[in-house]
Amino acid sequence: MTELQSLLKRQLAGWPEAARRYRDLREVQTKEITIGGMPVRVQYNPARAVSTLARTDAASIAARPCFLCRGNRPQQQVALPFEGCDGRRYEILVNPFPIFPEHFTIPAVDHVPQRIAGRFPDMLRLAEAFPDMTVFYNGPESGASAPDHFHFQMGCKGFLPVERHFGLLGPKTVMRPGAAAIALTSAYIPGLPVITAPDAESAEAAFLRVLRSLPVSPRTGEPQINILCWTERNTCAESRNSHGNISRERTAGNIIFRVLVIPRKAHRPSCYYAPEGEAVRISPASVDLGGVFIVPVDEDFRRTDAGVLQNIIRETVDTSWQPVIDVGLLTAPELRVRFNQPFSISGIRGQEGLSGDRDNISGEQVFSLQDGMVRWNGKCYGKIEFRPASAESTFTLHRVKIGINFHWEREEDQMFSGGLTVLPTEEGLTAINSVPVEDYLLSVISSEMNGDAPEEFLKAHAVISRSWLLARPTLGGGDSETANGTANACKGHSVEHSVSGGLPDSVADSSEEHSDNGPERIIRWYDREDHTLFDVCADDHCQRYQGLLRAGNANIRLAVEATRGLVLTDGPDGSICDTRFSKCCGGVTERFSACWADEDFPYLQAIRDNAAGYRLSRTTCSGPAEDTGIMASQLESVPTPCTETRAECHSRRIASETTAKTASETSEVQRNTTYQPDKRIAIISKPADESSADVPDLSDEQTARNWILSSPEAFCNTSDPDLLSTVLNSYDQETADFYRWKVEYTQAGLSDLLHRRSGIDFGDVLELRPLKRGASGRIIELLIRGTLRTVIVGKELEIRRWLSESHLYSSAFVVDTVYEQRPGISEIVTTGGNPVGGPVGEPVTKQTSVPNITGAARTAETAAAETGRTSASSDAADTRPDNTDTHIVDTHVSSEIHPDPVPVRFILHGAGWGHGVGLCQIGAAAMSARGGTFDRILAHYFRGSCLTRLY
Incomplete structure (x- = not known):
């Protein structure tokens, strides 16, 4: 018998009222309903009325005694002490109003507010100490009631569907901060962050990354949130090659942490407040959203069906979460920043002696490097983090270099939204911008090309820029907490005015061979894994990210919003594609191994960039016959996330197709797509090895000479000034002889x-x-x-x-x-x-x-x-x-x-211009100008890939 089971047995033996409720729990009515592929249960539990029907206004909370403080508990209730991290003290109590067969409440010894910040490590410690339990936390305005005394709860594992049937959530990894992985659910409630980590330290780092990205409620000082956490025995340890592909080895006995984060947008749904006879009084908390919905009223229980539960989820759960990334903007001995609207200091090291208002920082600021520290307003600090005071807050960073070591190199002032961290490194002060992925893409698309480019081209680029970013094996792994607060912004790269840009002296890999029998060999390539303090840099070494001044174009905003969460994957159930792109392929695209590591990927192959190659990119059909027959050319523009079910979405897509494509369009490119229930769109193009007959053998020297000395027809073989002026930014237009x-x-x-x-x-x-x-x-x-x-x-x-x-x-x-x-x-x-x-x-x-x-x-x-x-x-x-x-x-x-x-x-x-791997920007723009849709463009350049919505 475990320590917890012993506590429960003693309490039920000496506390008749609690014993009665646990006996009644065995007889409660339940019914099973399937929501988004997950079997959930509805439990009629009258004893929970004390929480579910509790008044949650401030006056009512203030008037009632705190039932978690020692002096207000029942005399029969005994406590099992538990010590959290840093000496924080808790008491484990048997919950006298159970939902689980074994249900415990863990309040802090002291009466402190319900705030998870600083206490999440204690939640992990509980999960590790009691591996048979699921630990959960209901944040302020996110529980059945609204207690003002900090506490966790836990119940026996195997009871909540999200834990028992975790695989049915269909988590898709979007970030890998350190040893952890942050995924998004694709079923049941799509879009919930899920953390998997091999240890408590990496789990905490990943959780803090998610927590900091959520909006803070002005009433409570922290995000509205529910958290569920448990441990599992890991029988598969993951290892990764240089490109992030997973291989698994059996390593029985390892512990992994699972953390399901449920952001909230409302405490209770509208049906809770409906008139008598129509109301369903479900006040959703971690247990409900974990798959066991508690109803304390019999009539409400009978009225609860799938539609009611879906509406409750839709009204109370925020599924708009997206990854927040750290972008290295600039490294220089001195940084000059103007806060255009108020910012607050959200984190600081060495803050002793900090004077002035921490919550109203605005105007021009100067930061300089002094003795390995950040000097600001006469004081020195190890690191300073600024958080925008409102969604409208922006900052301007002066004298940012762009196009570093390319012929268009120049300086400009750039404006950004999101957070700002000023960090000392060996090269100077590094400015790091924390920004949501979709906001990052607004700037990337406008920085990489002209906002007046063809609409379908902008959509295609939004998808590949998002895919490239989220395919990064270590996305989220930047670590600014280094010894003495200093570190290289980019391994081995020392620059005066920028973090690693167009000329990254750090190498992802290199080899130098010396032989008495032959010449020296110096083989090097450069890739995005160079960065250690942030996820990506702001220049051509990664993707151009030049702030908000170019991002205001309505066309770009529409393209990003229309493709929100869409990525290319390596087949329907594969990993996210590493979607490379360059300005001009020169007529034939290149393989990955020619430019980076000695490995190739089926979606990055040589294809002929012309109409003949385009025709060969039609998709193959896979899946049940009833799911086929939707033409890729018939797919409408992908809308911003909707709330309809996938079946409803499928039916609407078919019913809405009223415009037939012309015979010429259909004969040019005809591709079928398979609808898959766990994805909004699946577009599978024919693999490159089935459609490469038109590609000349340019590895042969004479063939290459003939090819390069001619001007073969290709999408990117254009001198159309109108097209080029809409695709290329002003400084890119200085290069005219690109083909x-x-x-x-x-x-x-x-x-x-x-x-x-x-x-x-x-x-x-x-x-x-x-x-x-x-x-x-x-x-x-x-x-x-x-x-x-x-x-x-x-x-x-x-x-x-x-x-x-x-x-x-x-x-x-x-x-x-x-x-x-x-x-x-x-x-x-x-x-x-x-x-x-x-x-x-x-x-x-x-x-x-x-x-x-x-x-x-x-x-x-x-x-x-x-x-x-x-x-x-x-x-x-x-x-x-x-x-x-x-x-x-x-x-x-x-x-x-x-x-x-x-x-x-x-x-x-x-x-050509650039490495030539993946999408050819000028070629794709020409395809779009000729009527090609974004999905056709992607199928042309990334053969065998699948268009998938992550969130």
Whole structure:
């Protein structure tokens, strides 16, 4: 017999009134109703009238004695002492008005308000100490009554459906703060945060992240909330590879914590106050919303059905919760901030001596770094956290750098909503913005592109930006609580004015190999896992996040709202897709492994970015025949979250389709979708390996050369100024030659550039030779041979960094090497230096034709910024492949006269802008302008993916 069972037995033996109620509990009437796939129970329990029918106005609460204080308890009631964290004292009492067969109340010894802040660790300690119990907490205005004495309750496990049938909640992970996971339920009551954690410390950190994101009631000082917590024996321990994919190993005996958080928007539903004969007096608390609805009145019990329960849930539970992320905005020795409306200090370290109003901070503020601390208003602190005083509160951060180390780099003042943390790091002070995901997306979409872009393109981008963010394996894992309050904002990256941006010197992985038998190999790639103090940065290294000034566009707001909670998943029940995107693929998209870790994903494959590839992206059908037949082209714009059941939603979607698509549209792209009960929309496109016949083999050097030196038809092959002006922000429009481009280097310029950008002195550069290409023609490994050193460099971003003062447009390029003219010998041009696989140092000379390149001339500002580079594209108005300039080449060069010639110039002809993986922004915009819907666009670029609503 457990300690709790012994307490209950003693109490029932000596407390007749309590014993009678526990006996009556065995005879109470119940009925089972299914809500959202979960079997719940309705319990007719007259004894609970004392709580359910209690008056909860302030005067009534003040007038009645506190029944949890020692002096007001029944004489028969005895207590079992329990010590929480930090010496906090509680008493475990048998609840004399039971719902559970074993029901306990755990009040604090002292009469303190019902506030969970600071006491959640005690809840975890109870759950761990009593593994056979479910512990629950009813916040202020969130219980059957409204007690003003802090307490928890607990009852035997297996009684509440949400605990017993936890898997039926269909939790979908959206964040991983540290070792914990925060998921959202997709069934029963969709949209409730669920925390799973292997230890109390990580469970508390995840819970505080959820709690801080909820609105605070001005009446109670904390969010309206119910919490249920229990432990389980974990028989599966999760481990993750570099991309966050889960593998499981059997590790019997480990404890895991489950925490179900139920945000509230009302204490009691309207049916509670209905006229006699119509009322259903259910005052929902943790037990009710956990799946056992308590009704103390017989007539109300008979009236309670599924519709009544659904209305109660709809009126009292807030299912709008969304993850709140931390965005690193800026790192600098000094931060200048203007609070445009009042903010309050919500957290501070080293606050001794803090003077002034903590709750009305406004106007210009200056923060500086002093002795590893934040100096503000003459005092030094370890960290300062500001919280907006109202939903309208914003702050402006001055002199934020954008486009770091790209050719559009500049500074601007930016305005933000949400919270602000000022944190000292080794590089300076870091400003971190805490913001809900959907608000973050408003800024991202407006920062990545022009708000006047086609509507369906904006919707598609909202989905992939959300998916990319929520697919991050460690989202929510930023830890600003470091030793002495200092840490790198980004591993190994020291910058003056920003956190890791366009040029992240920290690497997700790298390798350097030295061999006596061959050249050095330096293979590096950069990814979002670089950040340790926050979830994502605000620049191109992650996603552009440039505040509210651009986010006011109504089109962007509509696109984000219309796709709220929608993500792409790897199949109907798969994980969230890591949806990458770049400006221009160049005609064929790239695979993941060409740019980052040596792994690939079925939804990130090479596809031809044209109408033929588009037609091949039609979906396959899977599922019961009665669930098929909804055309993806017939799916209406996804509305903001509605409250109808999924069956009602399904019927309405079918009934509302009154406009038939034209035959041409249907023949262009015809895709079926399977409706699945646990998802609002499921769009499954054909996997890439079934639709890749149209993709040329651009890993072959000659094929890649022919491809890059031509101008094949593609969605992103456009010079339409009207379209581009609606897609690209002003500074992006400075880059006009994105589809095909050309740059030149002098020998001196290239040697100096490589020395500065790589730190390696190559001497004179003799050869640039592609050794390995990806599916889009992007170079994965490039051999650079000089008179002093020979190095193989990769992957694509490292190649782009070495060959540009900022970043080369892409690594999809071919090389023409120009040698010096001599008396009687014309200028010599070699294509690519040496054939792939040929001996190093054996120059090849041949006649070559170089076409004029699509696109206008690059700006003088850009050209001037690139040492040793000149552009020859200013006369490139004609884009026909056969419009060429011919270089005369003498193939009779004696090795005795020129045994190891030193080139005088290198000419790169390139394709595309960016890494080319996933969605092509310009291509997607062109598809949208031609009438493509956002789901069609996503199915085209992310083959085999499924469009799923998380919340």
